[in-house]
Amino acid sequence: MIIPELKIGHLTAKVPIVQGGMGVGISLSSLAAAVANCGAIGVISGIEPGFTLEHYSKNKFQANIDGLIHHIRRARELAPQGIIGVNIMTAINNFDDMVKAAVKEKIDVIFAGAGLPMKLPELVKDSMTKIAPIVSSGKVAQLICKQWDRKHSYLPDAIVVEGPEAGGHLGFSVEELERIEDFSLKRLVQEVLEAIKPFEEKYDRKIPVIAGGGVYDGADIAALLEAGASGVQMSTRFVATYECDASPxxxxxxxxxxxxxxxxxxxxxxxxxxxxxxxxxxxxxxxxxxxxxxxxxxxxxxxxxxxxxxxxxxxxxxxKGNLDMGFAFAGAKVHRVDRLMSVKELINELMEDLKKQ
Known part of the structure; x- marks a missing residue:
């Protein structure tokens, strides 16, 4: 397979991979910059990014804004030519302030899930920042497009569809997760593509769909690209890299x-x-x-x-490595991860595998 570029508005990633945002502190500036330097899209997690700062215990909201700004600036220094995004959960109470801080820092893309980010277009107004909601169905994609079109005359610059094999928080009920075969990622991609078609026609532009959740190797990427996705989102595989911001x-x-x-x-x-x-x-x-x-x-x-x-x-x-007092989110295929490697080695392996498909 010929490797396609992933285009989100004026942004072009030579590697059609978005590294998923993983919090707390799993994907910060080190991982995001390493991914961006390899031609993919590196993403900083906007969940509690200020947890290492001294004033975190006294003023958590301000510390998280300061932490987000620090990691955006550091990622820019480490990957000046790369594409850097942030993932900000709609469910956090200071969502608006975190988005505004990221926009002020001229972040390339904001990915927003864990809820319906209905106000997002007005928060990025008059900026170059692209916005991509994270959805779990065609119905949700259609709802967001309809609301953004009606209230803001704006369409998503990209849409991430996460299937039930993803790690972290899932947009599916426990009952649906027991029927995982009914919600295959390929089917969800096609469902989203169908749902957004009228909006693409109205605005005469394509909305790239990025597929995530259980994406492990080149064969997985190829299958999703063939299903109509413009790129994939991968998280679990990036944890077992030297550059990942998590503890050993x-x-x-x-x-x-x-x-x-x-x-x-x-x-x-x-x-x-x-x-x-x-x-x-x-x-x-x-x-x-x-x-x-x-x-x-x-x-x-x-x-x-x-x-x-x-x-x-x-x-x-x-x-921080204290797993007696915490736990690790992970995707369904985490059991296939068997060693540490560099981000460059991982992306090269994925792209070589993709070429063979």
Whole structure:
């Protein structure tokens, strides 16, 4: 197969891969810059990016804005010619402020999931920043396009469709995840393409669809490109790289994971999530709630009185390597990851594999 470029507005990535945004602190400036330097799109996670800053415990919202700005600037320094994006969850309480900070820093692309980012077009108005909502169905893609068209006369610059094999928070019910074969990523891509067609015709421009969730090798990429996707989003494979911002212990959890270790959890965010089973998760889902939870109301759907644990704390602990007090989100194919490699080695391997398809 001839490797196609991925075009999002005026941006052109020679490698049709978007590295998924992984929080907390799994994809920051080191990983995003390394990916961007290889011709793909590197993405900084906008979930608690200020957790290492001294003022994080005193003013979390400001620390996260400062952290986001720091990592955008650092990624730019490390990859001056590369395409850098940020992933900002719609579910966070300071979504608007985080988006505005990213736009002010002239970020190339904002990816927004975990909710419907209906205000996003007005937040990037008069900027060069491209916006790409993350959806789980053609119905949601159609709803966003309809609202953006009606209220803002704007269409998504790209759409990411995440299937049920993705890691992290999933846009599917637990019941749907038990019928995973009914929601194949190829089928979802075709469903989204059909849903956005009227809007593409109205505006006389193509909306590139990027497919993510369970994408592991060149054969997976080829199948999705043939189904009509313009590119793919990959996250799990980038964790087991030297440049990934996670701790060595976090990366080792990926390398050690077996297929039966992957589980679906009920997250405080209000969505199901896919994670690697460990003692922390087994304890909290037996209602052994951690003591001393200090909630600062970072997520719109989270109810501190009912939540089993603070997801921000758990993910920060895991990022730092303290997996006794946290856990690792991961995609369905994490059990196939067996070693560490460089980002360059990984992307070269994927592209060579893709050429053979």
């Amino acid at each position: 212990e976090f990366k080792q959890a990926y390398i050690d994971a077996k297929e039966e270790d992957v589980m679906i959890i009920k997250s405080p965010v209000g969505m199901p999530g896919r994670a690697i089973r460990n003692t922390f998760l087994e304890k909290v889902y037996k209602n052994e709630k951690p003591k001393g939870i200090k909630c600062i109301n970072c997520l719109k759907p989270c109810n501190p009185a009912e939540t089993l644990y603070c997801i921000a704390d758990a993910l920060i602990n895991a990022q």
